[in-house]
Amino acid sequence: TRFRLRECDENIDLTDAIEIHFIELPKLDAKLANYENPLDRWAMFLKGWDNMELLERLSEEDPAIAQARKALEKMASDPRAKEIYEQRLKAIMDRNSDLYEAELKGRREGKEEGKKEGVREGVREGKREGKREGIREAKLETARNALLEGADIEFVAKITGLPLETIQKLKAEVVR
Numbered sequence: 001t002r003f004r005l006r007e008c009d010e011n012i013d014l015t016d017a018i019e020i021h022f023i024e025l026p027k028l029d030a031k032l033a034n035y036e037n038p039l040d041r042w043a044m045f046l047k048g049w050d051n052m053e054l055l056e057r058l059s060e061e062d063p064a065i066a067q068a069r070k071a072l073e074k075m076a077s078d079p080r081a082k083e084i085y086e087q088r089l090k091a092i093m094d095r096n097s098d099l100y101e102a103e104l105k106g107r108r109e110g111k112e113e114g115k116k117e118g119v120r121e122g123v124r125e126g127k128r129e130g131k132r133e134g135i136r137e138a139k140l141e142t143a144r145n146a147l148l149e150g151a152d153i154e155f156v157a158k159i160t161g162l163p164l165e166t167i168q169k170l171k172a173e174v175v176r
Helices: 038-047 052-063 063-077 078-150 153-158 165-174
Strands: 002-004 019-021
Touching: 038 052, 038 063, 052 063, 063 078, 078 153, 078 165, 153 165
Parallel strands: none
Antiparallel strands: 002 019
């Protein structure tokens, strides 16, 4: 992927001397790389830093890569430079580990809070459902008592707010 600096209103390039290239190294295939292209050579250098045969070939084809390779070899042989590199690598790995742990902790806390909220909501819903069920049972008990006293089914439906079909079924049970 390639990006350039561009003026937004007029949509013109600021300069063609600066471009930013994003290269996904894991997707780069050495067999398909065009070694004539300097960008491909550098990408292969970055991806294949541990492949000596590839580094030899790239160094022969490109003096800048040969210079970079020499600098890397010099750094690798310098104990102080190697120590600095290893410390930097450790710091990066520690930071990544800390971020990962923080993410896991956040997820655990989020799940726990979600469970607590779910329980609270469940209790609230249970109370609401219990009240509704209690009211319905009270209406049914009132309807039964009224029917036992010989009240008219339309009247019982009206005072309890229960459907007429429910009162008719209740009357059939009560009369038995």
